[in-house]
Amino acid sequence: MDLIDQAAASDLRPLLHGPSRRILPVLVLPLILVGSCAAGAWLWANLAEFVETPESRDVASTMSLSLEDRASLFEIKWAQQKTGDEIAELNRRIGAQRDVLKGILDQITMLSSRIDALQSSTPVPSAASEPPLSPDRAVSSVARKRFGRSKPRGPVSIGGAPVIAGPKTAEP
Incomplete structure (x- = not known):
């Protein structure tokens, strides 16, 4: 149980x-x-x-202002609105200029790739394919390097203007 x-x-x-x-x-x-x-x-x-909206607070606070203060407050608000509109216009112009610059960058990139393709497709001339210099030419190029170019003597024209030779002075 x-x-x-x-x-x-x-x-x-x-x-x-x-x-x-x-x-x-x-x-x-x-x-x-x-x-x-x-x-x-x-x-x-x-x-x-x-x-409570900010506008209703502004209305209540502007009621206690004098007429001059209200006028200057209105001018400030108008200037802020005008400045905001100008900033919006500048932002629009900046966007347009950015688009133009992007197009130019795309063109530069395309031209660079074409130049690279053309340079890689043209054969590079090797040193063996150049004709050897004749001994006369080799000596003349060495002489030119050693002595340099001949310098002109006498009056020198600057800028291509004709030189008028003046009376010679006696050198001491």
């Missing part, structure tokens, strides 16, 4: 605790919904404080 009582007691415990776990979500869910609705209603009632 003890075994039967123990088995019956163990079977009853899960049955007794089972329904209490089901009741908990049923009670908590409506509490959460009611709290959310209350918070939403309070937020809706006080929404004007949270969403």
Whole structure:
């Protein structure tokens, strides 16, 4: 009998605790919904404080200003708007110039690749294909390098203007 009582007691415990776990979500869910609705209603009632626009603050602050201050504030706002428009126009022009420069860069890249292709396709002349210099020409080129070019003597024209020889002075 003890075994039967123990088995019956163990079977009853899960049955007794089972329904209490089901009741908990049923009670908590409506509490959460009611709290959310209350918070939403309070937020809706006080929404004007949270969403006050800067323009409405500006209007309230400008009402307390004098006419001169209002006029200067209007001029400042107008100058800011004009400056903003000028900046937008400059940004548009910069974008257009950037597009033009990109096109030029693309053309330069294309021409560079063509030049590289042409240079790689032309055969490079080797040293053996050049005709050897004759001994007379070799000596004359060596003599030119050694002695340099002959320098002109007398009056020298600068810029191609004709030189008019003046009277010679006696040298001491």
